[in-house]
Amino acid sequence: MKTQSVRGTRDFYPNDMALRNWLFERWRAASRRAGFVEVDGPVLEPLDLYIEKSGPEIAEQLYWLEDKGGRRLALRPEFTPTLARMIAARQAALPTPIRWFNISRCFRYERAQKGRLREFYQWNVDLIGLDEFYADAECISVAVDAIQDMGLTPDDVEVRISDRRLLGALVHKYVGVAEKLIPRVFAILDKRDKVATDTLAAMLNDAGLKNEERQRLERILAFENLSDFDSIGVVREPADTLKHLFDLLADYGIADWCRFDIGVVRGLAYYTGPVWEVYDRKSEFRAIFGGGRYDRLLADVGGRPMPACGFACGDAVLGLLLKARGLGPAAQRAAQYFVASAQEGKRSDVLLVVRHLRRRNRATQFDLKGGSLKRQMKKAADAGAQFVAIVTAEFAESRRVTLRDMDSGEQRDVALEELGA
């Protein structure tokens, strides 16, 4: 081989592709059951679209190029800015709420590692135009529906839910952190699972938090139930609205998948309300889903402000989890039927049977080289064929074939019109 593939990208051989299609089918089915419709945008977007949302340092983390006209084009690192651009462009004409989903190939120029690829797929579900908690619950229910459809259970994964406003009120009003420091504290707290306790304390110290403030922060981060906040008057309101969301999730019948977790922050500054992540219970892997409310999204790209919520789910971490749990598609069959020619079976008769089966939408192969019956049976096995239809010299008169079940080895005589019915 002269040329190697690019690091952090993947080749999808038939079995890899079967898993990808299996995953996409479940993403699509869960989205559609909840009345979401599919959309997509380009891979190439103006680099500015991402700089507007995330600042100029984003250019370091994505692939971009300059075209002959000096325009800077990026390979999309995520779908949300495209979504916002598309909605803003037709905002007046679109009936609300907008229920869109998308499955897109995205690109990030970062160190390739387990569960982090430079080329990956992302499922996005967005519900735009509603500030009701129902919209957040609806999105979470779509995520759970897909997870369940993949064969995962509440023993495997959980949805960890918090609310930016609750944590904001706690950090500001209860702990006493100045409002302008909140984004910095959020960014530090988002790293809580990834760094040691000492490191975290040092980071908070550097951010200007006094010893007493850090202790108060630590105390609230240990709270495991929403009712633990009942005694803290200044967060009554955000705590109550979050309780309301949990009541809705119970009405959706998915309470056992969901857990309150004050530690869910979501790094990005753009979340404005409920935030949630899906993790495997054992925390062996990174987050599988990340979602929340981002009511400033439309205004940020220059559109009319519109409340919005949604989530994204990548294929890499989910693929690792499915593999670890032994879940995924059954072994692939390239062909369901293989049409073989016995001694003196004519090629045109073989083709007639092939055409008949394909018209009946049966995946059908035959030996294009026309070798011995033994060779043909080998090809049928290679293709994973379930049935072999053997055409003999008598076919021209009888219009019947010998049908062999490759699993049981049983053979029987079948009339053409019954074949593949």
Next chain:
Amino acid sequence: MKTQSVRGTRDFYPNDMALRNWLFERWRAASRRAGFVEVDGPVLEPLDLYIEKSGPEIAEQLYWLEDKGGRRLALRPEFTPTLARMIAARQAALPTPIRWFNISRCFRYERAQKGRLREFYQWNVDLIGLDEFYADAECISVAVDAIQDMGLTPDDVEVRISDRRLLGALVHKYVGVAEKLIPRVFAILDKRDKVATDTLAAMLNDAGLKNEERQRLERILAFENLSDFDSIGVVREPADTLKHLFDLLADYGIADWCRFDIGVVRGLAYYTGPVWEVYDRKSEFRAIFGGGRYDRLLADVGGRPMPACGFACGDAVLGLLLKARGLGPAAQRAAQYFVASAQEGKRSDVLLVVRHLRRRNRATQFDLKGGSLKRQMKKAADAGAQFVAIVTAEFAESRRVTLRDMDSGEQRDVALEELGA
């Protein structure tokens, strides 16, 4: 709007996406019926992969960037080099013939115009490991199957078929062009439909063809039937093998879709045998499919030589043709069912009915805002819902809803367990 999309790219709003999915489903179904399995590779490939196949000037026609390590990465302009790379990497382990198909997003940096986009999709079908004519016929039959499944007929499109070896023998042995000039003459002939007769003559003249040679070339280009070549002894062999291919296409039952056309050349040097293109009969559009045999492909990327044939079909020209013929998917429904709440119908009851329908895999929406019944009926119409299930205060006891058929306006009382069955 602050940021515009990139020229030559497309936004897929729900209706555009519905057409894309409709097209992809037909591409997939035709491939699978013939026992082909899906594969894919990365969008980012080493630029060298394309330079090896097409020469350094290809870098002008594609998007590429240099990464932080100085590696030149290209956005794939086509799938075939990736296919060759993937096969070469596992050549010993793959049972032959290899029947692979692929639907990939590809990128070309060329002037955006009608039917030519900078970002487009391409369907590839490849049959590797067989030099029999059956393989070529099999590929053509898959193309015709997909076209037919889209509602197009032999009155709309035709497969124009020739053979590089036939044209090569004619140009060299009959016309008298030197062997080393053949690739240049082929490249000129490939432009025949795009330039004026005078221009073509001038180009052939520049290439060194004498007046007499040009006349002889013109004479054979006017031949419309394979039998016209019977009197030219030097091309007996390639003409006979091409006749054999047409006999096979008749056995496939697709003779009326296919026509011999000596003018089909295919620009790329890499074709080695039969070549074919699908055009609309009126020649209003560019070629819809291009295919042929390319037996040097594997060796070109450093693999063990293997015979190969296949085709590619883009979505842009095909989309224009389908639109012109009024073909494509039916109007999209975001939801099949809409669950509405009549006066005093409880939200938790609405949600119970919603969950029931979604479990039965029915695309189901409800009014997340919980407005008046009138408003809910408006939302149901926006979603294109076929049925509205109305939940009243009695539901808690009766477990029955009022089901309204939105097309006929008829209403009837339905028990929950029958709903969506």
